[in-house]
Amino acid sequence: MAAPRTTECKLVLLGDSNVGKSCLVNRFVKNQFNTEHPTTVGAAFLQSPVPLDDSDDKIQFGIWDTAGSERYKALAPMYYRGAEAAIVVYDITSFESFEGAKSWVHDLKLYGQPHVVIALAANKSDLEQYRVVTTQEGQAYARENEMSYFETSAKTGHNVRRMFVDLAQCVPRKDALSSSTKLDDAKGGGGKGCAC
Structure with missing residues (x-):
């Protein structure tokens, strides 16, 4: 039996200001929620391992939590570079943030890696009574x-x-990229989203 492996993976969080990107990362990495979380300036970096279901292997996410304000948007392509995974976040109580998420996805596909795996996070589901994006x-x-x-x-x-x-689970293992690319494409994922 092979020894467990840890694969490094760059993950970028994108979305407009105040959609909860930093709060999502803090909930995942530290299992904490802070209502007074300061606005991210530029980008913040955190790491967290994720065990894989099919083995003892792990993905070590290097998470880039980017600022969503307009003045930092020009810097975003710098963070896309080399990212194997991305989470684009919007706030279910803000249609403007949903439109913003579409813009982030467009830019990510334009400037990011060709086979980046993307998740769309409809955040603030605890505010269902104020939902505007279905x-x-x-x-x-x-x-x-x-x-x-x-x-x-x-x-x-x-x-x-x-x-x-x-x-x-959906991020291709770096050592298996050459042998699994065709298999992943055959699943219908096309390397863009998760077809797992």
Whole structure:
């Protein structure tokens, strides 16, 4: 039996300001939620291992939590470079942030890696009574763009761990890229979203 391996994976979080990117990362990495989280300036970097279901192997996510404000958007392509995975976040109570997420996805596909695995996070699901973006709208957009879709709440923790674990399962193992690319494409994922 082979020794367990840990594969490094660059993961970038994208989305407009105040959608909860930093809160999602803190919930996943530290299992904490802070209502007074300061606005990210530039980008923050955290690491977290994710065990893989099919073996004793792990994915070590190097997570780049990017600033969502307009003044930092020009820097975003620098963070896309080399990213094998991305989470694009919007706030279910803000249609503007959903439109912003579409712009982030467009830019990621334009400037990012050709086979980046993307998850769309509909965050703040704990605020259902204020929802303006329907589940169906989010799911349809994710499907059209070959992304996985998760309704999340950094506040309650709903689906946060599941989203990161699912993303880890879908990231191609670096040592297996040459032999598995055709297999992944045959599954219908096309290397863009998660067809696991």
